[in-house]
Amino acid sequence: MGILLDENSRIVVQGITGREGGFHARACMAYGTNVVAGVTPGKGGQVFEEKVPVFDSVEDAVRETGANVSLIFVPAPFAADAVAESASCGVPLIACITEGVPVQDTVRLSRYLERRPEVRLIGPNCPGMINPGARCKVGIMPGSIHRPGRVGVVSRSGTLTYEAVGQLTGLGIGQSSCVGIGGDPVIGTSFVEVLKLYQADPDTDLVVFIGEIGGNMEQEAAAYIQREFTKPLCALIVGATAPTGKRMGHAGAIITGESARAEAKVAALRQAGAHIIPTPAQIGEVTQATLRQLR
Amino acid sequence: MKVHEHQAKAIFARYGIPVPRGSVVTTPQEARQAAANLGGQAVLKAQVHAGGRGKAGGVKVVRSPAEAERTAGSLLGRNLVTHQTDARGVPVHSLLVEELADIRQELYLAITIDRGFRGPVMLASAAGGMEIEEVAASRPQDIHTEPIEPVLGLMPYQTRRVAARLQLAPALHRPAAQLMTALYRIFTECDCSLVEINPLVVTGDNRLVALDGKMDVEGDALFRHADLRELRDRAQEDPLEAEAVDQGIAYVKLDGQVGCLVNGAGLAMATLDVTNAAGAPPANFLDVGGGADDEKAAKAVGIILSDPAVNRVLVNIFGGILRCDVAARGIVLAYQRKGSRLPLVVRMLGTNVEEGKEILRRSGLNVTFADTLGEVARAISRAG
Numbered sequence: 001m002g003i004l005l006d007e008n009s010r011i012v013v014q015g016i017t018g019r020e021g022g023f024h025a026r027a028c029m030a031y032g033t034n035v036v037a038g039v040t041p042g043k044g045g046q047v048f049e050e051k052v053p054v055f056d057s058v059e060d061a062v063r064e065t066g067a068n069v070s071l072i073f074v075p076a077p078f079a080a081d082a083v084a085e086s087a088s089c090g091v092p093l094i095a096c097i098t099e100g101v102p103v104q105d106t107v108r109l110s111r112y113l114e115r116r117p118e119v120r121l122i123g124p125n126c127p128g129m130i131n132p133g134a135r136c137k138v139g140i141m142p143g144s145i146h147r148p149g150r151v152g153v154v155s156r157s158g159t160l161t162y163e164a165v166g167q168l169t170g171l172g173i174g175q176s177s178c179v180g181i182g183g184d185p186v187i188g189t190s191f192v193e194v195l196k197l198y199q200a201d202p203d204t205d206l207v208v209f210i211g212e213i214g215g216n217m218e219q220e221a222a223a224y225i226q227r228e229f230t231k232p233l234c235a236l237i238v239g240a241t242a243p244t245g246k247r248m249g250h251a252g253a254i255i256t257g258e259s260a261r262a263e264a265k266v267a268a269l270r271q272a273g274a275h276i277i278p279t280p281a282q283i284g285e286v287t288q289a290t291l292r293q294l295r
Numbered sequence: 296m297k298v299h300e301h302q303a304k305a306i307f308a309r310y311g312i313p314v315p316r317g318s319v320v321t322t323p324q325e326a327r328q329a330a331a332n333l334g335g336q337a338v339l340k341a342q343v344h345a346g347g348r349g350k351a352g353g354v355k356v357v358r359s360p361a362e363a364e365r366t367a368g369s370l371l372g373r374n375l376v377t378h379q380t381d382a383r384g385v386p387v388h389s390l391l392v393e394e395l396a397d398i399r400q401e402l403y404l405a406i407t408i409d410r411g412f413r414g415p416v417m418l419a420s421a422a423g424g425m426e427i428e429e430v431a432a433s434r435p436q437d438i439h440t441e442p443i444e445p446v447l448g449l450m451p452y453q454t455r456r457v458a459a460r461l462q463l464a465p466a467l468h469r470p471a472a473q474l475m476t477a478l479y480r481i482f483t484e485c486d487c488s489l490v491e492i493n494p495l496v497v498t499g500d501n502r503l504v505a506l507d508g509k510m511d512v513e514g515d516a517l518f519r520h521a522d523l524r525e526l527r528d529r530a531q532e533d534p535l536e537a538e539a540v541d542q543g544i545a546y547v548k549l550d551g552q553v554g555c556l557v558n559g560a561g562l563a564m565a566t567l568d569v570t571n572a573a574g575a576p577p578a579n580f581l582d583v584g585g586g587a588d589d590e591k592a593a594k595a596v597g598i599i600l601s602d603p604a605v606n607r608v609l610v611n612i613f614g615g616i617l618r619c620d621v622a623a624r625g626i627v628l629a630y631q632r633k634g635s636r637l638p639l640v641v642r643m644l645g646t647n648v649e650e651g652k653e654i655l656r657r658s659g660l661n662v663t664f665a666d667t668l669g670e671v672a673r674a675i676s677r678a679g
Contacts, residue, residue, distance in 0.1 A: 020586070077518055102486055102516035103408055108445050110413045140585075142614075142645055157561020158585075159613045163668070166613070166644065183560055186413045212564055215410040238564040241549070241571045242580070245379070249545040249560025249582040251515065252410070257428070279572050280565035281668035 001203035002131040002177035003152065003194070004093060004122075005069070009136050012037040012058060012067035012091070014074055014082045016048050021073035024097075024140050025052070028071070031143035032135030037061035058085045071128065071138050072096040079124055080105035084112060087119045095138050096123035096188070103251065106186045113188065121188025125251065127158035127180035133203075139180065141165070149174015151287060152198040154191060155210035156183050156217075156250070160238065160280070164208055167284030173291065176204040183250030185214070191221035199229055205294060206232045208287055209274065213239030214253045214260050222268035232294065234287050235269045236277040237262045296512045297344040298526045301391045303508035306485065310477040312492075313470075313504045317393030326367030329392035331360040336395050339363060341370050341387040344531040346426065347377035353387070356395065363392065385531050396506055401494035402461055403427055404475070406482040409442065415482060417441040417449065417475065419457045423494035449479040463497070470503050485523060486516030535579075535598050542594045544583060551576025553675055554599035554608040554637075556592075556626075558583050558617045565668070566611045573672035578605045585617055592617075592625020593632070600633045607638045607678045611671065614645025623651035627658045640665055640674040 011028065015021035016038025026049060029035050037055055038048045044056030055061040058070065070086040072079060072095065079098040086094045101124045113121055122129060128139015133148035140158070145166050151173055155161040161180050168175065179194050181187055191209070198204045211218040218237065225233060239248060239255075240262040247254045255261055270276050277286045304314040316333065319342070320326045330337040341353035348354050353375045357363040367390055376384035401423035409416040419439045422430045430437055439460040443449050454472035463471055474495075482490050491509040498504055517524050529537045539546030545560060549567070553575045557563035560582045567577040579602065583595045599605055612622050622643070629635075638661045643651050655662045663678060665671040 076515065100515045102519075103488065103513055104415075104445075104483060104486055104516065107408065107414050111444070111446050155561065157559065159557075159559025160561030160565050162613050162645075163562055163565065167667075185408060185410050210561070212561060217410070220411070236565075238561060238568055241567040241577060242564060243547070243549065246547045246580075247545075248547060248564055248580050253560060253564065257431070279668075279672075280569055281672060 001201050002133055003197040003201050003204070004129050004177060004179065005131040005136040005138060006134045007136070009069050009134070009138070010034055010036045010065065010067045011069045011071055011138055012039060012061045012065070014039045014058065014070055014072045014086065016040060016052070016054060017043050017046065018073055022048070024073065027143065028137050031137040033137050036065040037067050058089045058091065062089050062091065068092055069138055070094040072098060074098060076100035076102070080109050083109055083121060087113055087116050090116070090118060092118055092120065094119065094121045095126065095128040096121060097126060097128055097140055099125045101125065101184065103184065103186055106184060110186060110188070122179065123182040123188060125184045126182035127161060129177065129179040131177045132175055141178065145169055146178065147174040150176050150203060150205040152176050152201065152204040152207045153178040153210070154194045154198070154207060155180050156212050156252070157210060160210060163280065164210055164283045168208070168287060171284045171288050173284065173287060176201060183252050185252040191217050192224045195221060195224060195229055199231065204231065206234065206287065206291060208283065209233050209235040211235065211237045211265055212250070212253050213242050213248065213255050213262050214250070216259045218265040219259060219268045222272040222274070225269070225274060226272040232290050233274045234277055234290050235274040236280060236283055237265045237269070238280060296514050296517065296527055297531070298510050298512065299342045299344070299528060300340065300508050301342055302526045303510040304505065306481060306510065307505050307508055310481050312474050312477050313502060314508070315393040315396055315504060315506065317391055319389050320367065320392055321371070321389045323364040323367040323371065326390060326392055327360040327364035330357060330363035333392070333394045335359050337363055337392050338395055339366055339370065340391040340393065341375050342389040342391055343375050343385040343387055344528065345375070345377045345379045345385050347379050348375065351375055351377040353377070388530055396496055396504060397499035398496045399499050400497040402497070403430070403493045404478065404495045405489065405491035405493070406478055406487070407489045412442050414445050415443045417443060417453070417457060417479070419461055421461050427493065443479065449476055464501065466501060467497065467503060474503055481510070485510065486513045486520060487511060488513045535601060539598055542591065544581065544591070544595050544598065546598060547580040548602070549577050549579050551578050552604055552606045553577045554602060554605035555579055555611070556581050556583060556595055556599060556608065557611045558585060558587070558613065562611060562613055566609065569668050569672050570609060570675050573676040575675050578602055583617065587617055587621065587625070589621050589624040589628060592622045593628040596626050596629030597632060600629060600635050600637070605637065607640065607675065609671065609675050610639065610641045610643070612643045612645070614643065614648065618647045619643040619645060619651030620647040620654060623654035627654060627660065630658070630660055636661065638678045639663070640671060640678055642666065642671050
């Protein structure tokens with residue numbers, strides 16, 4: 001099982017003829033992902049890697065190939081357009097990898113997406129998601145570090161998610177799914193929404209949760225965990241060393257008030273019953289110890 | 296991207312928001328002339344990208360053109376240290392010379408993005424003139440938050456509600472509505488992450504005037520604002536941070552000694568936490584990004600090595616897009632250019648990792664390799 005992706009996921013890559021889009025489309029296909037179409041306006045009719053048809057529009061791609069997941073690599077100025085195009089075609093799952101999308105574009109987009117409840121946006125500014133059991137990778141994570149298993153991962157980061165997965169796999173702990181929800185201040189899918197999916201997934205026993213400074217999404221997650229989440233959760237919050245008011249790479253990673261600090265987030269999650277991972281070097285270790293308690 | 300008060304006020308004025316009469320000067324002689332033009336009395340305001348100017352002595356009232364010249368001489372060319380700057384402060388290269396305002400009441404008005412609401416909110420308070428963080432902490436009930444639906448924009452009923460909450464006199468409701476509407480237009484049309492008027496004053500003759508003005512333009516939106524890009528003042532930025540911005544590298548100067556080069560913002564924050572927990576505080580945050588080539592990696596390492604506080608360097612690359620051999624070549628290049636001998640702790644995983652390690656081994660640099668974050672922590676505390 002796992003969440004979001006499965007054996008029936010059919011992927012359309014928006015921006016497939018670009019450098020990054022092409023590179024990652026190839027990597028996804030090499031992993032086993034069923035990439036059925038590409039979209040680049042004006043390049044319809046081309047064939048990518050001798051097997052993936054390229055279309056001028058998402059509408060054409062969906063009609064001709066039955067694509068049901070969009071993976072977006074278009075440059076930031078055009079990212080909102082690409083997301084809206086997929087949403088307008090009713091593509092139920094959209095991962096926007098693009099970094100640097102203006103926040104006010106995402107704000108307007110989020111209003112539009114509220115009118116399309118069947119559509120879920122992951123990102124922007126995210127690594128995407130993967131379901132190792134289904135051999136389906138929709139994103140930029142290195143596929144080789146994953147192995148199928150029963151731990152779900154959710155994170156605001158890219159490379160730190162790979163770090164977490166690397167530690168888990170190194171200890172023989174496989175993943176049911178991994179989702180990077182994105183590092184921007186306004187994103188399509190929150191921690192709480194992904195936790196709800198893991199709660200409902202019979203093949204996820206435990207969740208590794210990786211948050212960071214900025215905003216209060218971790219506190220919202222803590223409230224949800226306390227209220228409804230019944231599975232064990234191991235939580236890491238990074239950015240304890242970050243100074244106030246400075247943007248730490250991610251547009252969303254900035255301390256603007258007390259609740260945005262790492263300590264406040266750790267306290268809320270601990271209060272909610274999460275197993276706190278004390279340093280980023282101990283993600284695997286704490287998860288392993290928590291899994292042992294389950295048995 | 297921050298802009299200066301006088302730049303924000305010029306934009307305010309263009310959108311019809313009343314601002315005090317004034318002009319920008321860069322020499323004491325110009326300050327004298329500017330004060331004379333205003334009738335002799337004026338306020339001199341240091342133009343710096345930092346709050347807390349008043350308490351730090353960056354805002355002075357003068358009673359004559361001669362005093363304006365003297366005071367300008369004491370402000371210009373100095374660094375101003377406020378509670379928002381580091382100990383070096385920020386340079387004062389220009390002053391805003393403005394007419395004195397007849398202040399009856401000080402208000403606060405701002406628009407920013409509320410993450411939970413996923414949209415803009417207007418913040419208003421009758422407790423203007425002080426730092427809004429203090430108001431938020433001590434009496435949050437005094438701040439009114441008005442969420443704005445981006446599809447509708449700021450609606451007239453909302454401006455009436457905010458005016459009522461601010462307990463404005465009825466005669467001020469219409470000018471307040473116009474001002475709020477203009478502020479929202481600035482926020483959206485200039486892609487701001489914050490516009491703030493603090494204080495917004497009610498004058499003795501019952502007018503609303505933006506006595507101060509602050510605008511943060513979202514860096515990610517500058518591609519569609521060529522005019523706003525021109526407003527950047529590099530002199531206000533930390534020189535290494537400014538260099539990093541130019542190179543497209545996310546860099547933040549910190550207080551420690553361990554120079555850090557990482558790919559990915561989350562992993563970079565995690566790396567700082569690890570090295571800090573090991574008793575070796577980081578000198579910087581640096582995310583070199585996924586698409587870096589060896590020249591960009593070299594520039595990043597160059598920035599780290601330009602920081603005199605750095606006494607060792609930690610590299611943590613979890614390569615997916617960024618190839619390890621590319622990063623390694625960049626590191627060696629930067630060390631050669633700087634002639635540096637500082638010890639390096641390197642942790643590399645992912646694409647072309649063996650080539651990367653081989654390049655570093657052959658380089659003659661003082662490199663310790665680590666495989667895990669735990670090993671990184673041990674190695675970096677020993678390298679000091």
